[in-house]
Amino acid sequence: MLDIKFVKQHIKMVQAKLDQRGQKIDLGPFTELDQKRRDILMELETLRFVRNTVSKEIGEKKQNKEDASDIISKAAEVSVKIKTLEEELVGTEENLRNFLMTIPNIPHESVVYGKGADDNPVIRTWGEKPLFPFPPKPHWEIGENLNILDFARAAKITGARFTLYRGMGALLERALINFMLDLHTTEHGYTEMLPPFMVNVNSMTGTGQLPKFADDLFKVEKTDYFLIPTAEVPITNIHREEILNEKDMPIYYTAYTPCFRSEAGSYGKDTRGLIRQHQFNKVEMVKFTTPETSYDELEKLTLNAEEVLKRLNIHYRTVSLCTGDLGFSSAKTYDVEAWLPGQKTYREISSCSNFEDFQARRASIRFRRSNGKVEFVHTLNGSGLAVGRTVVAVLENYQQPNGDAAIPEALKPYMKGIDRITAKGLA
RNA sequence: GGAGAGAUGGCUGAGUGGCCGAAAGCGAUCGCCUGCUAAGCGAUUGUACGCCCAUUAAAGGUGUACCGCGGGUUCGAAUCCCGCUCUCUCCGCCA
16 A cells, blocks of 8 residues: 555655556546545544533533533534534545555666566576477476376366376475575575465455455455465565564565465466466565665575576576566566476566555554654565476476486485485376 | 353453543553663553644644444443354264
8 A cells, every 4th residue: 555645745746656667547436435534534533522521621610519411412513513514524534445455556766767578678698598409398298207296186076277296296396495494594685484375355455455456366265354465465474464573584584375365357378287286386585675775675685596407407587577467566576587498488487575664554564763753664475486387487498308307406305315206106 | 052241442350321542551662770681760551533734755743433343322332132153161963
């Protein structure tokens, strides 16, 4: 959510920035609602002042055993008016808040203007595309040939867009999770968390999934809970409605969780393989920082994500999302895209964002400066990494002429020391 | 699932209708004292929103709201009533 005062004072600039996102967002109702709110509030506060004064008077009279019936009836009248105005105020504030809740964040000044993914500038690349003396296969073929990924049976068990991992495939997924968590906790300074995988409406609202994106979520029947679409939600909400100490910041958390996404509106896209699933695993990194350090922290966060691919020796590039491709809550986002030789394409494997105070204001996450002043924190998060897609990257980049998949050196300690995955077990 | 107890400021904890935004203690901050530390003394110590002043803002002044959340009673609610949520204890069930 944007800052009411800021929007009020810089309405033209905010409108111009939002226009760069390429969606039609009209701030007109904002000015109107805000004015209405202040008008009501002023009148209401005056009446409350009257009531408080009169009530005090009544109390004094009663104590002196004087008759107070005349002013009591007057006070009653005032109270009736107050009640009406209070209802009006609640309604107006709700409208204002609901309106602001649907307004996306303002892109940072360093974010380039663009219409969509094709306009995202490449910031850097690492490594090189590996050369294969044979046509590299897509991961779904490798995985099925090795009998480690079973899409057909997952569809039987549940439905489309789910995967059953088998044997070394399951181990590979688990190994990646542990490898990533160990890297972030022991070398990058993050504290590991294991949060609930379902959250309530307030948490979803705090990070921006609700009210606008309910269609993307799975709701648990007979409850008000939702399955998390990313660990960002429970982890960022750890400090919802709290005031942190400046000296405790920045705070770094990392967490492995499964993620559940309905992928509404993506029919026909990425229907094969592990790329787009209703359930997938992810290791997430979340930061709470002061406003003055958040952009430095975003750079570090992105490098932390990239480090995973470096250790696995997988070629990637990092792009900066342009204004038209930026997510709702984000002021600036870097996507790390791994090279997938089987599909001859770069594919997003991590997304690292600075939300500035957008989530913090929604979720009321603040900190107290050493001089006592209270301000909103900046929140950041990034995948470190999407585990299923990392499996894809490993299988496609490490595939062998005979169909085996080699194990990256860094992963061997997590894979019982084996060198490669070979086909075995019942088909 | 059944029975009971509770939810107050950073923490502990008082407060059963007006004198309570809230005692006391702890903690914290600043100052004094001190060779240093500790102790001691003094002061300060919630958040949000509105208005005034000022205008880059801050500070300041003033008002309103907030004692888990939501409603009700009342001229007036932390305090009384109702609903909900959460926590704790006991019993049952359970990975």
